[in-house]
Amino acid sequence: MKQLKILISGGGIAGLTLAYWLHQHGHCPIVVERADNLRPGGYMIDFTGTGWDVIEKMGLATAIRQKARDFPYLSFENDEGETVTKVSFAAITKALNDKYVALMRHELQEILYEAVRHEVEIRFGQTVTAVSNNPHAAIATFNDGHQESYDLIVGADGIHSDMRQMVFAPDKQYERYLGYYVASYAIATGAEFEAGFVNYWQPNRMVGVYHNADGSIKAFFVFATEDIGHVPPEKRQAILRHHYEGAGRQVETLLAGIATDTPIFLDSVTQIAMPQWSCDRVALVGDAAYCPTLISGQGASLAMGGAYILAEELGQTAAIPTALANYEKRLRPHIEEKQEKARKLAKSFVPRSRARIWLNHLMLKLLFMRPFRGLVSKQFGADTIFTEEL
Numbered sequence: 001m002k003q004l005k006i007l008i009s010g011g012g013i014a015g016l017t018l019a020y021w022l023h024q025h026g027h028c029p030i031v032v033e034r035a036d037n038l039r040p041g042g043y044m045i046d047f048t049g050t051g052w053d054v055i056e057k058m059g060l061a062t063a064i065r066q067k068a069r070d071f072p073y074l075s076f077e078n079d080e081g082e083t084v085t086k087v088s089f090a091a092i093t094k095a096l097n098d099k100y101v102a103l104m105r106h107e108l109q110e111i112l113y114e115a116v117r118h119e120v121e122i123r124f125g126q127t128v129t130a131v132s133n134n135p136h137a138a139i140a141t142f143n144d145g146h147q148e149s150y151d152l153i154v155g156a157d158g159i160h161s162d163m164r165q166m167v168f169a170p171d172k173q174y175e176r177y178l179g180y181y182v183a184s185y186a187i188a189t190g191a192e193f194e195a196g197f198v199n200y201w202q203p204n205r206m207v208g209v210y211h212n213a214d215g216s217i218k219a220f221f222v223f224a225t226e227d228i229g230h231v232p233p234e235k236r237q238a239i240l241r242h243h244y245e246g247a248g249r250q251v252e253t254l255l256a257g258i259a260t261d262t263p264i265f266l267d268s269v270t271q272i273a274m275p276q277w278s279c280d281r282v283a284l285v286g287d288a289a290y291c292p293t294l295i296s297g298q299g300a301s302l303a304m305g306g307a308y309i310l311a312e313e314l315g316q317t318a319a320i321p322t323a324l325a326n327y328e329k330r331l332r333p334h335i336e337e338k339q340e341k342a343r344k345l346a347k348s349f350v351p352r353s354r355a356r357i358w359l360n361h362l363m364l365k366l367l368f369m370r371p372f373r374g375l376v377s378k379q380f381g382a383d384t385i386f387t388e389e390l
Contacts, residue, residue, distance in 0.1 A: 002318045003027055007140055007150045009128050010157035011035070013105070013300050014286025016112035018156060018307035019120045020058065025315030030150075032126040032142070034157075038113055041263065042105035043184040043220050044069065044197075044210065045294075050334075050384040051301025052099045054308045063111045068101035071210065073196045076361060079248045085361045089197075102197070108300060128153070131166055131282060138281035152320055153282045156307070159272060161288035167279055176339075178346045180269040181228070182294060183221040183240055186212060187257030192250065193217055200250060201357045205243060206350050207251055219254045222294075222350050227268060236264040269293050269346075271339050277332075278324040285310055290335045295349050296342035305385050306331050334385045 004027045008015045011033030022029040047055075047064065055061055075086040093100050116122075130141040137149040155163025165171060193209050200207045208220035223243045231239055237258050244251050258264070272291040277284045286303035293299065309331050313323040351357045 001026070004151040004314060004318065004320075005149075006030070006314075007032065007128070007138075007148070007153045009153065009155050009163050010161075010286075010288070011038075011113075011122060011124070012156065012158060012286070012303075013109055013112060014288070014303035014307050015154075015156035016109065016116055017054065017304045018154060018285060018311055019122075020112065020116045021308055021311030022314065023116070023119050025311055027311075027314060029120050031120060031122040032128065033122065033124050034127045036125045038106065038109060040106050041186075041265065043182075043218065043265070043294075044102055045105050045108070045300050046100065046102055046297045047108065047300060048096050048100040049298060049301045050305035050386065051298075051303075053384050053386045054301075054304040057308070058115060060111055060115060063114075064101055064103065064108070067103045067107045067111065069103060069210070071102065071196050074199070075194070075196055076199045076201060076364070077250070079200075079202070081248075081250055085364050087364060105300065128163065128166075131163070133280040133282070151281065152314075154310070155282065155284045155288045156286050156303075157288055159267075159270065159287040159291045161284065163282065164272075164274075164284055164288050167282045168274065168284075174272050174274050176271040176273050176343075177227045178269045178271065178293060178295065178343060180222050180224055180295075180346065180350055181231075181239075181266060182269055183223075183236065183264060183266040184218065185258065185262050185264045186216045186218050187254065187259075187262070188216055189257065192253045200248070201351055201360065202247060203351060203353055203357070205247065207244075207247070207254065209250070209254065217254075219257075222269070224350055224352070229268075231266050233264065236266045237262075239266065240264070269295060271342070273339065277328050281320060283310065283324050283327070290331075290339070292335065292338045293342050295346050296338050298338050302335060302338065306335075309385075331385065 006022055006027055006029045008019055008029055008031045011031050015031055019029040019031050055064055071089045073086050073088045076084050078084050127143045128140045129143050131153060132139045138153045139147055139149055140153055141147050155161050157163055197208060197210045204224040206222050209217055211217050221240060241255055271293055274289060277289040285306045292302055310327045313326045317323050348360055351360055
């Protein structure tokens with residue numbers, strides 16, 4: 001079968017996974033990444049389900065386990081700092097058949113990079129600025145002005161995909177805002193907080209806190225608000241202070257720990273819903289095509305699952321339109337199910353009332369009791385597209 005030359009725009013989880021599997025299928029992938037190197041930071045993710053299946057197929061399960069955060073428990077405290085609900089991470093892992101870890105997003109990216117960097121050309125500090133198609137190739141123009149010809153171009157450049165905007169349509173046409181913003185940053189001291197992953201629920205807002213290996217702590221915020229669009233870095237601290245006014249001593253400690261040079265990640269909780277993930281010789285994968293949001297707990301897993309399936313279809317036929325159609329046919333039902341579930345879960349992820357918070361605590365306590373542990377798999381997204389295909 002003809003070897004395809006395929007450009008992947010984006011060196012994150014979806015892009016690196018796709019590069020690995022395209023290489024395995026005998027194609028020639030080239031990855032371009034806007035950043036000058038792998039990006040540190042980000043927040044912690046739950047990793048299970050479809051992504052775990054792909055990691056096992058890559059022989060990287062041991063590497064993932066070595067990066068797992070060794071938290072003793074997941075706990076929820078009230079406004080006074082008193083523990084209301086506590087669940088051991090060991091119980092969560094057991095309920096998910098030992099196919100679950102919590103790790104930092106950048107750590108997963110680093111593992112994938114190490115798996116592929118000696119086999120695939122990866123160009124940092126390079127972006128695609130324009131794309132054109134002809135009957136025989138897709139032409140990419142890069143930020144330095146030069147052009148290259150490819151059999152296929154894949155946008156794996158995240159929720160704010162430049163590739164999607166260049167080839168398909170402006171973001172607003174495909175965005176489905178779920179009513180929340182997420183923020184995260186690290187502060188120097190964790191002395192005020194217990195070990196484990198500690199959470200605080202208040203009406204229309206939540207906070208998560210966990211310790212980093214260097215002694216700092218990571219703060220994680222999700223809050224309800226109207227869609228305020230992109231918030232520039234210099235205004236993010238003020239946004240957090242506005243939405244977390246009167247949130248209690250623990251949250252005030254987190255906000256007081258922000259220095260003038262503290263980088264704050266802040267973005268909307270928005271799904272991407274597209275009627276089609278490909279156009280001529282350009283396709284999308286991962287958040288660029290079908291972001292399920294952090295509420296699904298499956299963003300990284302579905303990015304890896306989609307990349308695996310796309311590469312597999314391109315490995316079975318050199319007819320690119322057929323491969324792209326089969327990729328979408330296999331993956332779309334699973335994606336739409338996960339997106340719908342995330343939309344339904346959003347109201348309980350950040351409860352709107354004290355009554356809903358009380359109900360959440362009750363559900364968490366019941367969920368890990370022996371008779372109900374079978375529900376954990378569904379709640380945490382441990383089901384996998386590969387099981388559904390059997």
